[in-house]
Amino acid sequence: MAYDVIVIGGGLVGGAIAWGAAAKGASVALIDQGDIAFRAARGNFGLVWVQSKGAGMPAYAHWTRASAELWPELADTLAGATGVDAALRQRGGLAFCLTDAELEERASLLTRMHNESGDIGTRIVDRDEIRAMVPGIGDRVVGASFCPIDGEAHPLHLLRALHSGLLRLGGDYLPGRTVDAIDAAPNSFTVRIGAERFIAEKLVIAAGLGSRELAPLVGLRMPVTPLRGQIIVTERLRPFLDYTCHTLRQTVEGLVMMGDSQEDAGFDTSVGVPVLRTMAERNTAVFPALKEASIVRVWAALRVMSPDGFPIYEQSERYPGAFAATCHSGVTLAGAHALALAPAIVAGELPEHFAAFSARRFDVPTH
Numbered sequence: 001m002a003y004d005v006i007v008i009g010g011g012l013v014g015g016a017i018a019w020g021a022a023a024k025g026a027s028v029a030l031i032d033q034g035d036i037a038f039r040a041a042r043g044n045f046g047l048v049w050v051q052s053k054g055a056g057m058p059a060y061a062h063w064t065r066a067s068a069e070l071w072p073e074l075a076d077t078l079a080g081a082t083g084v085d086a087a088l089r090q091r092g093g094l095a096f097c098l099t100d101a102e103l104e105e106r107a108s109l110l111t112r113m114h115n116e117s118g119d120i121g122t123r124i125v126d127r128d129e130i131r132a133m134v135p136g137i138g139d140r141v142v143g144a145s146f147c148p149i150d151g152e153a154h155p156l157h158l159l160r161a162l163h164s165g166l167l168r169l170g171g172d173y174l175p176g177r178t179v180d181a182i183d184a185a186p187n188s189f190t191v192r193i194g195a196e197r198f199i200a201e202k203l204v205i206a207a208g209l210g211s212r213e214l215a216p217l218v219g220l221r222m223p224v225t226p227l228r229g230q231i232i233v234t235e236r237l238r239p240f241l242d243y244t245c246h247t248l249r250q251t252v253e254g255l256v257m258m259g260d261s262q263e264d265a266g267f268d269t270s271v272g273v274p275v276l277r278t279m280a281e282r283n284t285a286v287f288p289a290l291k292e293a294s295i296v297r298v299w300a301a302l303r304v305m306s307p308d309g310f311p312i313y314e315q316s317e318r319y320p321g322a323f324a325a326t327c328h329s330g331v332t333l334a335g336a337h338a339l340a341l342a343p344a345i346v347a348g349e350l351p352e353h354f355a356a357f358s359a360r361r362f363d364v365p366t367h
């Protein structure tokens with residue numbers, strides 16, 4: 001089977017790139033390991049979050065902002081083509097602070113980001129303003145940061161829309177296949193899976209935590225590691241929240257999701273009461289009425305983290321035509337992956353400003 005582009009990894013990163021490449025007219029195969037893999041795309045929190053992304057790397061802050069701006073076009077195009085609504089809501093985002101020290105720290109982060117990356121309308125809201133904005137807020141909340149372009153989406157609907165959109169554009173979605181062998185030459189790649197052979201001029205490694213092993217096969221480096229996050233879901237409640245919150249959101253179905261921890265636990269996806277309790281305590285301090293809500297589900301999933309937490313996008317110098325794509329915010333960056341990165345991959349060249357995302361940065365310590 002011969003294609004213009006093969007994408008390895010059918011999560012949100014690979015799915016968005018595959019769909020975006022197909023939308024540019026490329027013939028595309030999306031190869032995915034399936035349910036035996038660790039799949040962040042199926043266990044995440046669903047934020048389209050901008051306000052705190054990119055401190056120390058303005059290129060990432062600008063990329064995140066660009067993605068938030070591209071998201072409405074992505075959601076509309078996918079809904080029109082597939083009938084699947086990714087439930088994008090960009091009503092602004094709040095990150096609550098429970099102590100003066102937290103609020104000061106948040107304010108200094110926003111100042112730093114403003115100075116490094118420009119103004120996106122993010123501001124600190126004080127105790128009185130936050131009470132006027134959000135009814136039912138707890139007494140312990142001393143303030144919050146607010147960003148008007150933050151929001152959320154339904155990650156499972158997004159994933160389904162990307163896969164379904166790819167099929168409608170004539171692409172192939174090939175699940176249940178684990179890639180472990182690639183024959184590489186410049187602009188010529190053969191992916192071998194058992195007796196099957198898939199050939200393409202361009203190859204994208206977007207296999208989440210599986211990328212670490214695959215990247216060296218095509219002269220790339222993707223030194224990603226897992227970072228566990230746990231999530232709590234309550235029963236459905238009447239809509240009570242007009243904004244997206246950093247650690248809490250109400251889905252279109254009325255469920256309340258609380259997230260999300262950051263734990264260095266290797267490849268362990270088990271949940272644990274101590275962390276869940278801490279998450280519940282913090283969120284019920286913000287919204288005391290949630291103490292009455294029943295928890296119906298909890299889970300843990302693994303983030304895909306680079307050493308500095310920023311994305312890696314790069315074309316292989318040794319095997320041009322092979323590209324690396326990984327990040328820890330595949331929902332937020334879906335707009336940019338589908339509508340900016342994928343066209344650049346189809347064109348065969350990443351624009352100059354992508355140089356900041358090369359894995360070469362790990363060879364040059366900044367502090």
Ligand SMILES: Cc1cc2nc3c(=O)[nH]c(=O)nc-3n(C[C@H](O)[C@H](O)[C@H](O)COP(=O)(O)OP(=O)(O)OC[C@H]3O[C@@H](n4cnc5c(N)ncnc54)[C@H](O)[C@@H]3O)c2cc1C
Pocket residue numbers: 008009010011012013014015031032033034035037038039040041042043044045046047048049177178179180206207208209210211214228229230231259260300301302303304326327328329330331332333
């Ligand atoms: C708890 C949690 C909360 C999160 N919250 C948010 C959030 O609010 N907002 C946000 O933007 N992001 C969030 N994320 C991150 C987001 O989920 C990921 O960035 C996103 O899922 C993209 O991941 P991915 O496609 O790189 O990897 P994955 O979703 O893990 O997909 C990788 C795919 O590669 C396939 N694969 C692996 N190895 C191979 C192989 N050898 N051959 C073939 N296929 C292979 C697997 O089958 C898998 O489907 C969160 C993540 C977690 C864990």
